[in-house]
Amino acid sequence: MTQAVWRNALGPRASEQAFRTNLDFLLGHTMLLRQSNRLPLELPDLFLMELPKEGQKGKGWCFVLVMD
DSSP states (O other), rough: OOOHHHHHHOOOHHHHOOOOOOOOEEEEEEEEOHHHHHOOOGGGGEEEEEETOOSSSEEEEEEEEEEE
16 A cells, blocks of 8 residues: 555655655554544654553564554
8 A cells, every 4th residue: 555655756855755654554553543643643753662461472562553
């Protein structure tokens, strides 16, 4: 889906815009967030939290999103 959206480069800021688009697709499809909930998000609102004793190898990670 991302390749279909980014067939044409948009100049020097294309990598930042592509990252934002990929993150928007991720949040929209895996977390089922509406666009009105995704638009105000910024990178500092996202972080990873280690979950000990979780997963197959005893080490898991949780993707946390802070929303007001």
